[in-house]
Amino acid sequence: MFPALLHDALTVGAVLFVLGLVGILTRRNLIVMFLSAELMLQGISVSLVAWSRYHGDFGGQALVVFVLTVAACEAAVALVFVLQAFSRTGRLDAAAWQSLRDAEVPRRIDRELPATDAAPPVWPQLTPAGVRPRRDETAEPEREHV
Amino acid sequence: MIAALLPTGTTPLLAAAVASGTVSLWLLLPQAPGSDWLGHRRGALGLVLGVAALAALAWAGRRLGGLGDEAVFQIVSLVAIVGGAATVVTRSPVYSAIWFALALAGVAGVLLVLGAQFLGVATIVVYAGAILVMFLFVLMLAQPSGLAPYDRVSNEPLLAAIAGGVLLALLTTSIGRLSADPPACCTIPSRADAVATAPVGPAAADALAADPLARLGRELFGRHLLAVEAAGLLLLVALVGAIAVVSRGEVAEATRKGAS
Known part of the structure; x- marks a missing residue:
């Protein structure tokens, strides 16, 4: 019989993969796009380990070890490229590189955005409590530098 | 059910x-x-x-x-x-x-x-x-x-x-x-089934052995030994490549500043 744990783990892997896919399709910050790619890799890892457990074979787990390795390499190289792109444009925006698009794709033009989403945060202020102790300067001359 | x-x-x-x-x-x-x-x-x-x-x-x-x-x-x-x-x-x-x-x-x-x-x-x-x-x-x-x-x-x-x-x-x-x-077309021959049915030695009978860590290690350094070496090489290449790209960008930046 098909075990329920395998079914659930595969579903969780699918959900994680889809979330990462939506993130990499929509988000415009290069770093968040890479985070979404890593999320897709996590979904794949969960599926591989679930199948590995189902078959009683450790090949899936070994493959996940390589996924981890390649993800580490990819993150190092990709972040270097992100830094290079940032030093050229001053933005972490994927749309800053839209001059590389195909000829027939229309140019993306941002609408005007208000400066911030909401009013600046209001931090709580502590009400002054207690009474400042009175000090006798003449009695304690050695404390004047304290 | x-x-x-x-x-x-x-x-x-x-x-x-x-x-x-x-x-x-x-x-x-x-x-x-x-x-x-x-x-x-x-x-x-x-x-x-x-x-x-x-x-x-x-x-x-x-x-x-x-x-x-x-x-x-x-x-x-x-x-x-x-x-x-x-x-x-x-x-x-x-x-x-x-x-x-x-x-x-x-x-x-x-x-x-x-x-x-x-x-x-x-x-x-x-x-x-x-x-x-x-x-x-x-x-x-x-x-x-x-x-x-x-x-x-x-x-x-x-x-x-x-x-x-x-x-x-x-x-x-x-x-x-x-x-x-x-x-029927897509049932993968399960290793667990194979282990359960085939008359094999006691070492292969434990499909999920008591020490999965050791089995993962055996898998990695047995069947995938070459891939492990390749992964190590990949890590080295990524390290060297990342540093090379960064330093080349800095050199390009310096030459651009010097030219202007």
Whole structure:
């Protein structure tokens, strides 16, 4: 019989993969796009380990070890490229590189955005409590530098 | 039992989960404020729909005879999914990275429940400990103060959410069909079955041995020895390549400044 744990783990892997896919399709910050790619890799890892457990074979787990390795390499190289792109444009925006698009794709033009989403945060202020102790300067001359 | 339940019982539930999850993702993705009639209520509506989607998904899994027996699995997968969704929809990239760390904790928990101790710990150590810190370093270097405009809008959130929903529907349908009746064409010869039926020695009889760590090590350094060497080489190449690209960029920058 098909075990329920395998079914659930595969579903969780699918959900994680889809979330990462939506993130990499929509988000415009290069770093968040890479985070979404890593999320897709996590979904794949969960599926591989679930199948590995189902078959009683450790090949899936070994493959996940390589996924981890390649993800580490990819993150190092990709972040270097992100830094290079940032030093050229001053933005972490994927749309800053839209001059590389195909000829027939229309140019993306941002609408005007208000400066911030909401009013600046209001931090709580502590009400002054207690009474400042009175000090006798003449009695304690050695404390004047304290 | 599963086959009896699946065609009638769980399909509408799964469909509802996927649909409300899609709409919730669309509502929660960063968009310019006031772009439609929902206004600032879209966040609250998206959250409600997301919770409904998660509940429907969990309920569908319970009807299948899964979740619920495994309370730990349910909790850690909830953490993973909520963390992943928040990674995608959070506006601030720093918070996004922190949510990703939470999703990693959930994934590590799922891996632990599935019996992959080494991978669960390695996920925490390598991802949350190294890769995520690298992401945060780059964010600190490159993130402007406050929310940049490109963090507050996204590319085609509706189309992307629909694409994700369609893919999720296809995946859950095929997983459900797989569990209902594994078709004859696609049943993979299971190693567990092979071990159970074939008369082999005592070493091969323990399909899930008492020490899975040792078995993973044997697998890695036996069947995949060459791949391990290649992975080591890949790490070295990535290290050297990253440093080379950075330093070449600095040289180019210096020459450009010197020329101007």
